Amino acid sequence: MLDALFIRITQLPDAALSRAGIGREQAHQLNRFVRQDDTRWLEPGNAVDAGFLDWIEAIRLGLNQRLFLGLFDYEAHYARYQPGAFYKKHLDAFDTASRNRVLSTVLYLNPNWPASNGGELLLYASDGEALLERVLPGFGRLAIFLSERFPHEVLPTRATRFSIAGWFRVNTSLQGAIDPAR
Secondary structure (H helix, E strand, C coil): CHHHHHHHHHHCCHHHCEECCECCHHHCECCCCCECCEEEECCCCCHHHHHHHHHHHHHHHHHHHHHCCCCCEEEEEEEEECCCCCEEEECCCCCCCCCCEEEEEEEECCCCCCHHHECCEEEECCCCCCEEEEECCCCCCEEEEECCCCCEEECCECCCEEEEEEEEECCCCCCCCCCCCC
């Protein structure tokens, strides 16, 4: 699966990727001082994407069964960071009251990635100051963390860096209405 995902992201033409923004809906904006990656949402109709989504669904079921998280849905996109690109410190949950995004995931698709290439994910304590973990974006590494609890950032990369960023969500709708990701 990892090789197929790597081939898929590396063979996407530039026109198939969009500049990533920050914020959601009316607050959505492009801000190259904060975020410089390009993204493409996964497509369930694509066999490679569907294979990944099936794999992540098994993880969702296991997390719900063992940790009782009530994870309902998952959304994800490919991310490509060109040399020099970064993503400043942020949280993945837009509104902690709605608890929409609960668990963030990042799967790295960078074969033979040396530390000298940079592009590490830095995870901070909830105060946003104390560094908890530095994650090298090595091939097949999966990072999972609480979306509303851990500020994080992507350091500038010195080589093109690929990943799949995703978010498990809970159903925040009232009266049993379904609240899909996209």
